[in-house]
Amino acid sequence: MKTLRLILGDQLHHGHSWYTKTSDDVLYFMAEMRQETDYVKHHIQKVVAFFKSMRSFADWLTINEHTVIYYTLDDAKNQQDLIQNLQQLISEHHIEKFEYQLPDEYRLDEQLKAFCEKITIETKAVDSEHFLTSRTDFADFFKGKKQIVMEYFYRDMRKKYDIMMLNAKNPEGGKWNFDQSNRKKWKGSPEIPQEKQLENSVVAIYEMIQKAEVVTIGNIDVENFHWPTNRADCLKLLNYFCEELLVHFGDYQDAMHTDEYFLFHSRLSFAMNSKMLHPKEVIETVISYWRAHKETIDISQVEGFVRQILGWREYMRGMYWKEMPNYRTLNALNNTNSLPDFFWTGNTKMNCMKHAISQSLNKAYAHHIQRLMVTGNFALLTQTHPDEVDKWYLGIYIDAIEWVEITNTRGMSQFADGGLVATKPYVSSGSYINKMSNYCKGCAYKVSKKETEDACPFNALYWNFLDEKQAYFKDNQRMSMMMSLLNKMDKTKLDALKNRAQAIIANPDKY
Template sequence: MAEVKKTLRLILGDQLNHQHSWFKDDLEDVTYLFMEMRQETDYVKHHIQKVVGFFRSMRNFASYLEERDHRVIYYKIDHEDNTQNLEKNIKDLIDKHDFESFQYQLPDEYRLDEQLKSLCEDLEIETNNFDTEHFFTTRSDLERFYEGKKQMTMEYFYRDMRKKNNILMINAKDPEGGKWNFDKSNRQKWKGKPEIPHERGFRKDVSDLVDEIKNAGVETFGSIEANNYNWPTSREDSLSVLNYFCKNLLVHFGDYQDALHTDEAYLFHSRLSFSMNTKMLSPKEVIDSVLDYYYDHKDEIDISQVEGFIRQILGWREYMRGIYWKEMPGYRRSNKLRNQNKLAEFYWDANTKMNCLHHSIKNSLENAYAHHIQRLMITGNYALLTETHPDEVDQWYLGIYIDAIEWVEITNTRGMSQFADGGIVATKPYVSSGSYINKMSNYCKDCHYKVNKKTEDDACPFNSLYWNFLDANREHFAGNQRMNMMMSLLDKKPPEEMQKIRNRAGEIISNPERF
C-alpha cells in the first residue's frame, strides 16, 4: 500500500469546482488551503462587488468542504497569520504543519502560473500540479489547431468544437438548423417588447464582509447595497441562475443579445459569467442544461436563441483562453496602434454628457456588470477612438467587472476591443460612429448630442472620432480587406470636411471632461 503523505492543496479564488476529482479521492491526510490576500485585491483596484463576490464564494466553498469532513485552512483577509503573499503564506504553513507534499491546480492567469512555478522550485518537498477539469480545451489546443495557418478565425475553431463535442449537430458534419452561425438573427433592437423578466436576484446581507474588506485597508471603487447583494456566491445559487435563465430568458436571448437600453441593466443576458469564471459552474453543464431545455421546448424556442448563447461559451470563451496561453506574456504589452492617452476621468464616475457612455459606465459602477456590446461598442469603442493606452483600458476592465479575470479580460480588451494586438483576435477594429449605437439602442434619443450631426458643437462625439481614427491609422489598415469600404468612403471626403473632423476630434481627445 502506497504511503500517504501529509499534503497541502491550494485552491485559488477562481477554482471553486465542486466536481473536481480532488474531492472524490480517499486521501486521508489532505488539507485544502484558501487565502484572501492583498496580493490579489491590490494588483489593480477592484470593484467592491467583485471583491465581495470572490471572498463570499470562497468562504461558501470552504464551508462546503468542511461539512463533508475535508480539512480546510482558511485565511481571511484579516487573519493574523496572513502575510498577504501567496508564496510566503504557503511556505510558512508547510514549515508550521510539516507538510510533505504541495499540490495545486493550474492557474488561469499567467502571473499566478509563474508565481507557483517559482514557489515549487524553491520548496524542498514533493510538488505536483493538476488540471482544473473545467474547460473543454487544454491551454495548448488552440495553438495546435492553428499550427501552420496564417490567420486565426474563431468561426473555424467554433465549428470544430461543435463537431468534437457533438453540440447542435445532426450528424458528424452537418449543423442543426442548416447553418453554423445565426449571428445575423442576433442583432435586434429592444423597443420595450417583449417584456424582460427581472433578473434572478438574491438580496444577501454582506455587511460584515464589506466591513472586513474596508477595515483591512483594501481600496475599492463602485457601489454596493451591502444588505442587498445580488450575485450568486455558491453552487446552489449558480444552478438557480442557470435554471432561471433557461426558463425565463433563453427564449429571447439570441434576438436581443446585442441590444442596449437605458432602462435595462441585463436585458435577456444570463448573468452566469461570474459563476463560470469562478468554476462554480462548468461550461459543459451550462451548455447541457440549455440544450436539454431547448429540446424539451423546441416549439417555443428558436435555434437562433440557443446557438447565439452556445457560441459565446463553446466558441468565444474557449477561443480567448487559447489565445491567452498562446500569446502570453508578450500579449500584455501589445500596443500596435501606439496609443498613449490616459483613460477619461468619467470612466470612474459616469459624469459625461454622452448618454451611451453615461449609462454604460453607471451600470458598470452600480452593478459590476455590463454586457458584451456595452463593453465593446460603447466604453471600448470610445477608449480606442480617443487613442487611450491599452494598459489604462486593461486596468479599468479588469477592476470593474465581477467576471473579469485576466485570461478572458485582456484578450477581449486588448485584442477584440482595442485592436492593440494588431489583428490576432479581430480581423478589423471594432469601432463605429454614433449610427451603430443609435441602431442598437435608445441611448441617442435623449442625449445632449445629436447623432445625425458630424462636427457641430452639439454633434455626437463618436462621429468625428470615428473618421479621425480611420484617417490617423491609414497605414495600419491599408492592406486590410475588411476595411476597404470604409477607407474608400474616407478617401471621398472633401479636404475641408476632413479638417473639421480632425479639429472636432482633437478637441474631444484633448478635453474629454468637457464632453
C-alpha cells in the first residue's frame, strides 16, 4: 500500500519507530511553508534553526535509505499550505494511505484531523514517541483533586520512571526538591566556561528567507550560528553541559548578569522541543555523569535540572492538552493594555528590560527568570493584554512552540488563567531583580526609591497592581501578606505610587 507519512518541523525524532524499517512503498514528506513562518512574527534565528534542522533530518532519512520528498520554501511545487501540499502529493503519487505523528500544537492537530475526515483514503495518527506522558495522563492524574500542583505531579513522575529514587517511596538526597539551594546571585565567580562553539553557516537559508520577504524579528550571525541543527551537535551540547556547566547549574539557574547571556544554562531547549534530543536520554545522560562525579557535583545541581524536564516540561504539556482550546482565550485579570514598542527594540532606560530584551533579540534566548521576573513581570504590572504577550513570547524565542509557550506565558507569567498553573501571580518590585542580578547597577533609575521620577518603575507598578487587582486576590492565601501590607500603607504614599504607575502605564516607551 502506497503510504505518505508527514513529518512536521518539530518532529525530528531519530529514534521514532517509523524509521526502524525501510520500504519502497513509504514516502516521507517535509516542507518549509509560509503557513508556519507567517502565523506569528518569528525571530529570524528561530526560522533559520528549524529549516536547517529539518534539512539535516531529511538528509539523515535519505542516508538511511528512506524516500523523502522535501519542499524548501522556494520550491516551485510548494503551495505554502500544509493541506494543499498534502492533497497535491496524494494525487501525484497515487497515495493509498496517509499517516502522521500527533502534532504538539492544537491548531495543527485540528487542521490534520479535519483533513483526514475529508479525504477518502485510509488515515492513521501515531504518537510522536517523544514525551514521557500521553496527552491525557496529566488530566487523569489530577482528576478529582481539588488543586493542580506541579510538585505532586513531579514526584509521581520520579516514582514512575525510577529517577533519583532510593526505593519506591524515598528520593535520593532525602528531599524531592532542592529549589531553596538554586537561588544564588552570580557575582563574577565561579568562572563561566566559554560558550560551546558549533560550526554552523546558515548563509544560504538566510538569503532564501530574505528573498521570500518573510517578515521576522531579531538579529543573526549567519557565519557563526550558535544553535544546534543536527543530532550530532545536540549531543555535543548535552555533553558540554555535563562536563562544564552542570557543576554550578542549580546554584545559579535563577541568576542574571549583564556580561553573561547563558551563565550555566544548557541551551538544550530547542534541541528537545524540535525532538532532536529525547527528554529521557537527556535526563539519563545528566544523571549518569553526576553519578560518576559525585565528589564534585552536588545533588542540588542535578535535581534542579531534572525537575525542569521531568516535572515542569511534562506538566506544562499536560496542562496545554487539558485546557485547550479555551486556554488561549483566558484573561482572568481583564488586562487590556498594549505591549510597549520597546519590547521589539530594547530601547528603554530600564537596565533590566534593556538587557533582557536586547539579549532576546540578539540570541533568540532568555532563561526562565528573565522571561518570568523581568519581561513577564513588567508586562503583567503594566496590565498588558495576554494576547499581545503571547505573540511576543511565541515569536521571539527559539524554543517557543505553543504547547510550552502559552502555558508558561498566559499561565505562569501573566496569571491570565486565574491560577491553573500558578497559585499566585509572579510579580515583584525592583528588589527581586536587584537580588538576583547586577541589572540595577548603572541603571537610570534607583531601585531604592519608590515614587520619585528617578525611582525604579517596577516599585510603583508593583503596588499599583496590587491595589487595582485587590478584588481578584481577596481569597488567595498566598497573597494575604502583601494585601495586608497594602491595606496598612499610608494613603498619601499609595496615591503617589499610583500616580507614578499610571504615568508609566500611559506612556511606557518614555521610560
